[in-house]
Amino acid sequence: MVTETTEEAAARLVESLLKGNRRAAGRVISAIEDGGDAVEMLMRALYPHTGRASIVGITGPPGAGKSTVVDELIRVMRADGRAVAVLAVDPNSPFSGGAVLGDRVRMMRHATDPEVFIRSMGARGHLGGLALASHNALLALDAMGFSDLLAETVGVGQSELEVAGTADTTVVVVPPGLGDGVQAIKAGIMEIADIFVVNKADHPQADRVVADIRDVLRMDLKRPEWTPPIVKTVATAGEGLEDLWIRIRQHRRYLEESGELERRRRARLEQEIVEIAERRLREQVLRPRTATPEFRAMLTDVVERRMNPYEAAEQIVPKTAAAG
Amino acid sequence: MSEPRLRILMAKAGLDGHDRGVKVVARALRDAGMEVIYTGLHQTPEQVVRAAVDEDVDAIGLSILSGAHMTIFPRILELLREQEAEDIILFGGGTIPEDDLQELKRMGVAELFTPGAYTQEIVEWVRENVGEKAAGGSAAPS
Numbered sequence A: 001m002v003t004e005t006t007e008e009a010a011a012r013l014v015e016s017l018l019k020g021n022r023r024a025a026g027r028v029i030s031a032i033e034d035g036g037d038a039v040e041m042l043m044r045a046l047y048p049h050t051g052r053a054s055i056v057g058i059t060g061p062p063g064a065g066k067s068t069v070v071d072e073l074i075r076v077m078r079a080d081g082r083a084v085a086v087l088a089v090d091p092n093s094p095f096s097g098g099a100v101l102g103d104r105v106r107m108m109r110h111a112t113d114p115e116v117f118i119r120s121m122g123a124r125g126h127l128g129g130l131a132l133a134s135h136n137a138l139l140a141l142d143a144m145g146f147s148d149l150l151a152e153t154v155g156v157g158q159s160e161l162e163v164a165g166t167a168d169t170t171v172v173v174v175p176p177g178l179g180d181g182v183q184a185i186k187a188g189i190m191e192i193a194d195i196f197v198v199n200k201a202d203h204p205q206a207d208r209v210v211a212d213i214r215d216v217l218r219m220d221l222k223r224p225e226w227t228p229p230i231v232k233t234v235a236t237a238g239e240g241l242e243d244l245w246i247r248i249r250q251h252r253r254y255l256e257e258s259g260e261l262e263r264r265r266r267a268r269l270e271q272e273i274v275e276i277a278e279r280r281l282r283e284q285v286l287r288p289r290t291a292t293p294e295f296r297a298m299l300t301d302v303v304e305r306r307m308n309p310y311e312a313a314e315q316i317v318p319k320t321a322a323a324g
Numbered sequence B: 001m002s003e004p005r006l007r008i009l010m011a012k013a014g015l016d017g018h019d020r021g022v023k024v025v026a027r028a029l030r031d032a033g034m035e036v037i038y039t040g041l042h043q044t045p046e047q048v049v050r051a052a053v054d055e056d057v058d059a060i061g062l063s064i065l066s067g068a069h070m071t072i073f074p075r076i077l078e079l080l081r082e083q084e085a086e087d088i089i090l091f092g093g094g095t096i097p098e099d100d101l102q103e104l105k106r107m108g109v110a111e112l113f114t115p116g117a118y119t120q121e122i123v124e125w126v127r128e129n130v131g132e133k134a135a136g137g138s139a140a141p142s
């Protein structure tokens, strides 16, 4: 085998991805997930080819019907001539660190469509952040030429909210009959919704949920230009998905015409740069300075009240350096 | 950096309608720290291979109980070669007669488990035979 540098291998892999090679795309995403230096090399080659696709996040409580909605949405979008890539992110991992990722079970009828790509992602370590890894994976699929990217995440915790935050349009799927009604999911995910889907509209409680969401929206005065529409669907029967697709495209138009797309992407990239830089500071500046015998000794001083935590921190990062 | 983790695609081919066995193995692999991508029932070779490529798995575990093993396993091997994905290890399980079993292994199926196999046996086999990551450099099926 010819030896080549990681840099060359990364460039070659991306070149192959750009030509539409799925095997290469699969590998690029794995490398992004595994983290490490390869990610930077891959992103260097990928990034100039990204920024074209729209990213739609589909989030909501466990079992709301997100994957079934995605499956049906793929059908509608394909009929509309779109090339669709799906990233199904499941951040729940038990103690073993392993995971059973089953979202794609509901989407297998699209598995042989060349214009559809479906990828599952677990939580793993992702020290760089699950949001960053999933966003980079979406960028790879963007570079490959998929016009529309769908990201499914379970909307319960902070990391899921962060994943949803990388989308241009966020669809929140709400099932009827959640114990406390909409209150149960209000914290966090109500605020990020651009579109609500009340799925399982075949359920008698569906109209109650629609009314509840409407109440919450009425109190929300933060959005003068776009009031999130509420779409009722019966995903298992394929009902309401055309309507959802119309709303997604409307939102896209709103984002583009109002300049909000530009603003959102700018804000997201700013956050991303800062996160990458913060991680670097931690790894390259803080870690070496705290992994020393001197630091252990200083810690003892703090424990035994000879020094306070502020004075100790001053030894690691002097105020002037932090300010300069 | 998150550590590389084994990814295993678990699928069920053929017409028979339950997947209890596959799910038990899937959960056992998960408990052993692996990422299992589960694709469900009635999968065709085309669907399985496409999913395996998109998901970039290290191995495919396929369960067939309905007797179509002599067409389905070879077809998957053929499709993997077409996709330049023959490095993805194929193993499986089902009620497979000894002669067929030997024949399939000759063709390139890495291992086959018959219904009497213990779940832990399968987990051990995967750990030892799949992925350089797991076996410390040796990806060769035994």
Ligand SMILES: Nc1nc2c(ncn2[C@@H]2O[C@H](COP(=O)(O)OP(=O)(O)OP(=O)(O)O)[C@@H](O)[C@H]2O)c(=O)[nH]1
Pocket: A061, A062, A063, A064, A065, A066, A067, A068, A069, A103, A106, A154, A199, A200, A201, A202, A203, A233, A234, A235, A236, A237
């Ligand atoms: N009655 C009814 N059931 C539905 C509908 N949509 C989905 N379901 C069922 O709800 C269950 C969960 O569906 P999924 O699509 O897997 O839900 P999910 O939100 O992706 O689930 P997780 O990814 O596990 O959080 C399945 O049994 C579906 O068949 C619907 O519109 N009506």
Ligand SMILES: [Mg+2]
Pocket: A066, A067, A068, A102, A103, A152
């Ligand atoms: Mg799902």
